[in-house]
Structures are given as structure tokens and as C-alpha cells.
Amino acid sequence: MGSNKLENKNSGLLVLHSPQRCSSPSTPSGILSPVGHGPGDGLRWEERQGQWLRRRRLDGAINRVPMGFYQRVWKILQKCHGLSMDGYVLPSSTTREMTAGEIKFAVQVESVLNHVPQPEYRQLLVETVMVLGLVADVDVDSIGGIIHVDRILHLANDLFQNDQVLTGP
Numbered sequence: 773m774g775s776n777k778l779e780n781k782n783s784g785l786l787v788l789h790s791p792q793r794c795s796s797p798s799t800p801s802g803i804l805s806p807v808g809h810g811p812g813d814g815l816r817w818e819e820r821q822g823q824w825l826r827r828r829r830l831d832g833a834i835n836r837v838p839m840g841f842y843q844r845v846w847k848i849l850q851k852c853h854g855l856s857m858d859g860y861v862l863p864s865s866t867t868r869e870m871t872a873g874e875i876k877f878a879v880q881v882e883s884v885l886n887h888v889p890q891p892e893y894r895q896l897l898v899e900t901v902m903v904l905g906l907v908a909d910v911d912v913d914s915i916g917g918i919i920h921v922d923r924i925l926h927l928a929n930d931l932f933q934n935d936q937v938l939t940g941p
Contacts, residue, residue: 832891844905
């Protein structure tokens with residue numbers, strides 16, 4: 773069994789390791805941290821990185837989601853076969869059984885998110901779903917089969933890390 777541990781890589785990015793589970797096809801590979809907006813922001817890279825990690829950890833720990841999150845998930849589910857997060861699938865059939873505003877629907881979404889052991893990774897999944905919601909806003913009938921939110925998150929993180937290596941700290 774692995775342990776929850778943060779380690780600092782040479783690139784200055786944090787890599788998050790989670791316990792391995794047989795039922796989970798993926799584990800978190802990193803933490804996305806926005807870079808500064810200019811020399812006047814007054815914070816070093818490490819301080820900004822720490823702030824984003826703390827914010828994500830806190831938001832994830834208290835199960836905080838953005839306004840309209842559950843409605844966005846419902847809209848996404850209407851255009852695909854399901855959302856897979858950390859090896860658990862929220863099926864699109866849920867939208868036929870409940871409305872977007874029902875507490876029961878929010879509980880279903882939370883039951884999938886609550887399987888994520890690290891609060892900061894849970895928060896990254898929530899943020900990824902919010903971005904996916906922008907795709908669902910496009911006037912198309914379908915955006916695919918089962919959408920693997922983890923894979924999208926990992927791909928985004930890989931792109932971010934590659935960009936950081938190219939631009940330097």
C-alpha cells in the first residue's frame with residue numbers, strides 16, 4: 773500500500789501519490805498550480821504553489837463545489853454515457869431518474885467524489901468537471917461514451933508540467 777505523500781520534484785511541481793487500489797485505474801500525478809501574473813504579485817513560486825495547494829485541500833476537505841456544479845454535471849451526463857472519476861462511474865441514466873436540482877442527484881454525484889482519498893485531488897476533479905461543462909454547453913447531441921475525468925486531468929497536468937519545463941521556473 774502506498775502512502776499519501778507530497779514530494780518536491782526538480783521542476784518545482786508537487787507530485788501527489790495516493791494509495792494504490794485494484795479498482796482504480798489511475799492515481800493522481802500532480803497538482804496544477806497557476807503561475808504568477810507578473811513581478812508585482814509579490815509571491816515566490818513556492819508561496820503561490822503552497823497557497824493553491826492549501827486552497828484545494830481545504831475546498832476538497834469540506835466538499836465545497838462551485839455554484840451550479842451539480843446542474844453542470846447533470847448537463848454533461850445528458851450528452852455522454854457517464855463520468856468516470858477515480859475508477860467509479862456516475863452513469864448517464866441518473867439524469868432519467870432525477871432532476872438536476874434534486875438533493876438526491878447531488879448525493880449521487882458526491883457518492884462518486886467521496887471515493888477520492890485526497891481532498892486536493894477531489895478538488896481538481898471538480899475543477900475538471902466544471903471545464904467539461906463548457907463542452908456540454910456547445911450545441912451538440914453527444915460528447916462521447918464514458919468520459920474519464922481522471923485522464924483529462926492527468927493530460928492537463930502533463931501539458932502544464934511540459935510547459936513549465938519549457939518556460940522554466
